[in-house]
Amino acid sequence: QKEDIEVTLLPAGHCPGSVMFLFEGENGTVLYTGDFRLAKGEAARMELLHSGTRVKDIQSVYLDTTFCDPKFYHIPSREECLNGILELVRSWISLSRCHVVWLNCKAAYGYEYLFINLSEELGIKVHVNKLDTFRNMPEILYHITTDRHTQIHACRHPRDDDCFRGNRLPCGMTCQNGAPLHIISIKPSTMWFGERMK
Secondary structure, eight states, X not given: OOOOOEEEEEEOSSSTXXXXXXXXXXXXXXXXEESOOXXXXXXXXXXXXEETTEEOOOSEEEEXXXXXXXXXXXXXXXXXXXXXXXXXXXXXXXXXXXXXXXXXXXXXXXXXXXXXXXXXXXXXXXXXSOSGGGTTOGGGGGGEESXXXXXXXXXXXXXXXXXXXXXXXXXXXXXXXXXXXXXEEEOOOHHHHXXXXX
């Protein structure tokens, strides 16, 4: 038996290029979310999820349930997290040029909104190991740098935590005048947040 179906890709808001799949056919409509992160109101703006003035009837949802656990019942919004990080970074780096921030990002992608917002708000580029990682995302290239002499770092090293415990950044940067670095580490991770809710 054959059936024609229409497949629509909807933005998942998880990392660049992430999508949800909406399958529509004679036997109904199915939404497959995969990993997604949508703020309140974002789904309402997805025209392809609507029919006229209402949301399409969806018979089945295959939902990513990574955070379907009581310890994740209150996950701060992306905006709340960003505002908290901005406030912390701004106050820390204003103390001296030797006060630096290390964004301990465990994945290669998914933090672009953070890098862009920090750079725009503070006027400081974020140090990364390689620019070619982001070559297909031209909007971020103005906000990142391979120059280690910046106060915000998202550089990586196979033994990141060892570097941090040794009071140096993964890229090996030290303060230019020989003074010790003062480093704070920020780990932007929902999983890590949930594990430490207590």
